[in-house]
Amino acid sequence: MSWPLLIEQTFNGVQFGLVLFLLAVGVTLVFGVMNTVNLAHGSLLMAGGYLFAEAQLRTGSWLLAVLLGLAGAGIIGYLVEAVVVRRLYARSHLEQVLATFGLLLCFNETVVWIWGREPVPVQLPALLRGHIELMPGVPYPSYRLAVSVIALCVAVALWFLIARTRIGMLIRAGAERRDLVEALGVNIGFLYAVVFSLGAVLAGLSGILLGPLLTMQPGMGDPLLILALAVVIVGGAGSIGGTFVAALALGIADTFARTLLPLALGGGAGRSLAAMAVYLLMALTLVFKPTGISGRAGGTE
Amino acid sequence: MNRPESVAVIIVAAVGITFLIGDPYLSRIVTRVCIFAMAAVAVDLLISQCGVASFGHAAFFAAGGYTAGILALNGITNALLVWGAAAGVGMLAGIVLGSLCLRTRGLYFLMITLAFGQMTYLGLQGLRQFGGDDGFRLPRGVALPLIGEVSPSGTLLASAIVLIAILGLSAYLRRARIGALVRAGRDHARRLASLGVDARPYNLVMFAISSGVTALAGALNVNLVQYVSPEMSTWFVSGNLLIMVIFGGIGSLSGPVFGAAALIGLEEALAGATERWPFFLGMAIVMRVLLWDGLKRMARFLKT
Numbered sequence: 001m002s003w004p005l006l007i008e009q010t011f012n013g014v015q016f017g018l019v020l021f022l023l024a025v026g027v028t029l030v031f032g033v034m035n036t037v038n039l040a041h042g043s044l045l046m047a048g049g050y051l052f053a054e055a056q057l058r059t060g061s062w063l064l065a066v067l068l069g070l071a072g073a074g075i076i077g078y079l080v081e082a083v084v085v086r087r088l089y090a091r092s093h094l095e096q097v098l099a100t101f102g103l104l105l106c107f108n109e110t111v112v113w114i115w116g117r118e119p120v121p122v123q124l125p126a127l128l129r130g131h132i133e134l135m136p137g138v139p140y141p142s143y144r145l146a147v148s149v150i151a152l153c154v155a156v157a158l159w160f161l162i163a164r165t166r167i168g169m170l171i172r173a174g175a176e177r178r179d180l181v182e183a184l185g186v187n188i189g190f191l192y193a194v195v196f197s198l199g200a201v202l203a204g205l206s207g208i209l210l211g212p213l214l215t216m217q218p219g220m221g222d223p224l225l226i227l228a229l230a231v232v233i234v235g236g237a238g239s240i241g242g243t244f245v246a247a248l249a250l251g252i253a254d255t256f257a258r259t260l261l262p263l264a265l266g267g268g269a270g271r272s273l274a275a276m277a278v279y280l281l282m283a284l285t286l287v288f289k290p291t292g293i294s295g296r297a298g299g300t301e
Numbered sequence: 302m303n304r305p306e307s308v309a310v311i312i313v314a315a316v317g318i319t320f321l322i323g324d325p326y327l328s329r330i331v332t333r334v335c336i337f338a339m340a341a342v343a344v345d346l347l348i349s350q351c352g353v354a355s356f357g358h359a360a361f362f363a364a365g366g367y368t369a370g371i372l373a374l375n376g377i378t379n380a381l382l383v384w385g386a387a388a389g390v391g392m393l394a395g396i397v398l399g400s401l402c403l404r405t406r407g408l409y410f411l412m413i414t415l416a417f418g419q420m421t422y423l424g425l426q427g428l429r430q431f432g433g434d435d436g437f438r439l440p441r442g443v444a445l446p447l448i449g450e451v452s453p454s455g456t457l458l459a460s461a462i463v464l465i466a467i468l469g470l471s472a473y474l475r476r477a478r479i480g481a482l483v484r485a486g487r488d489h490a491r492r493l494a495s496l497g498v499d500a501r502p503y504n505l506v507m508f509a510i511s512s513g514v515t516a517l518a519g520a521l522n523v524n525l526v527q528y529v530s531p532e533m534s535t536w537f538v539s540g541n542l543l544i545m546v547i548f549g550g551i552g553s554l555s556g557p558v559f560g561a562a563a564l565i566g567l568e569e570a571l572a573g574a575t576e577r578w579p580f581f582l583g584m585a586i587v588m589r590v591l592l593w594d595g596l597k598r599m600a601r602f603l604k605t
Contacts, residue, residue: 093408094411098544276424287413
């Protein structure tokens with residue numbers, strides 16, 4: 001493997017990992033704080049992406065479309081929590097999986113209904129259409145670089161929110177000892193709504209950022225959601241820091257495995273093994289840490 | 302309705318009526334119900350007895366399907382041999398995966414089975430010699446000794462007989478010592494351990510039986526559609542099996558059978574009525590979970 005390719009793939013891996021982190025934040029918080037699994041989280045990614053594409057088509061402004069997409073994902077997330085997910089917190093995990101699976105079917109079909117099955121085109125912002133020379137002779141799409149920068153900034157902002165604000169303190173406390181937080185008189189219902197909507201906005205952002213890089217089609221978020229579940233398991237439920245590290249590691253590993261293994265093993269088998277690598281890591285984590293990395297939520301009797 | 306005899310009577314009646322009507326399309330649907338009911342019974346066995354819900358049983362379903370397909374490619378068409386091999390492969394896979402997955406409980410069990418399911422799906426996609434993403438068509442159907450090639454109505458008959466046998470097996474396992482032991486382990490792991498009983502081998506046997514039955518269902522499904530592809534192992538298939546169990550109500554012997562009939566019937570009815578049927582199916586699932594009182598019963602069975 002040549003140096004330019006190595007550098008390019010590293011940047012791609014970091015970019016993918018950062019976007020994966022944005023998606024996984026919502027999953028890990030819902031998992032860690034509410035002890036709930038939400039399979040419809042990928043639908044929020046899809047909702048953000050499609051609303052962004054539609055807004056872009058109508059307004060012609062990238063920035064405005066991003067804001068509208070984020071707002072839309074947040075509102076849909078809030079409604080989903082208020083109407084369905086709120087009723088699932090006290091239910092068994094099996095019921096949570098099934099109800100959110102049902103939601104996922106509804107969302108995918110709604111998108112088919114409105115936008116059809118054909119992929120929807122998304123425009124890059126005019127400013128980011130070119131390439132940047134990372135090093136002499138190593139051009140890199142400036143949009144991908146911008147995605148990394150935006151995602152990194154959001155990650156820092158998120159760290160500030162979680163580590164330095166009152167609501168962040170409550171979220172951390174909720175992930176640690178939900179029952180105690182509730183006993184101390186915190187409005188736990190409000191806290192849950194905030195956590196879920198925050199996750200929805202971040203999922204929407206990942207959909208918006210990935211829109212031009214993936215094909216925008218119904219169900220686009222579902223494979224990514226399964227990947228995000230792997231990130232959450234490897235990183236530890238409820239842990240933002242762990243999720244960040246795991247997302248970067250899995251993003252880079254996945255990108256490299258997809259480039260290197262087909263080179264080493266040839267087409268089909270290599271590609272499959274590469275895609276399996278992430279789930280192998282997820283399974284191994286659970287084999288050696290049967291109650292999760294953090295050992296708290298989810299596996300409790 | 303927890304007596305295998307009464308469920309068997311209903312199945313025999315349903316299959317008999319299907320034969321009387323003689324519509325090939327209806328007969329296909331009823332065969333599918335029987336096949337998926339088998340897999341749902343297997344999934345329910347783990348949920349109601351061991352207290353763990355698998356989100357990866359599609360892997361065993363596909364393992365059985367690929368076993369049947371690969372045997373057919375190699376000219377082996379003896380139905381008993383094919384079905385036996387599929388169940389055997391499923392049980393072996395179940396022993397290997399079960400010993401890893403059963404270390405976890407609750408949500409983490411769902412996650413680790415999901416991980417193995419995804420690995421199976423991606424692995425099957427990589428099998429270029431067996432069609433990769435597209436899978437392959439079976440060159441010929443299976444045949445029974447003395448009877449000859451199994452026709453579509455023969456598949457219906459075989460599926461119904463196997464389903465009834467599996468219901469009998471499920472009823473036996475619930476009554477037997479192993480059933481009592483895994484239920485005790487589910488409800489009071491620590492108390493059981495303090496009595497000097499290690500529930501793990503019993504759970505593993507249950508898991509292996511469950512995966513063997515699911516693989517057998519997969520092989521029958523391949524005999525029905527004469528086609529194998531990695532799509533058999535997507536997490537949507539695992540999800541569908543769980544939905545069937547929930548639809549029918551967890552823990553009763555007949556529940557998964559009615560659940561499979563309800564889900565497949567609902568799919569067919571909605572697909573006939575509207576192009577947007579996945580939307581209404583999703584709605585029905587959400588409603589079933591949120592509104593059905595009978596599900597409260599389930600909380601007792603699945604304390605996770």
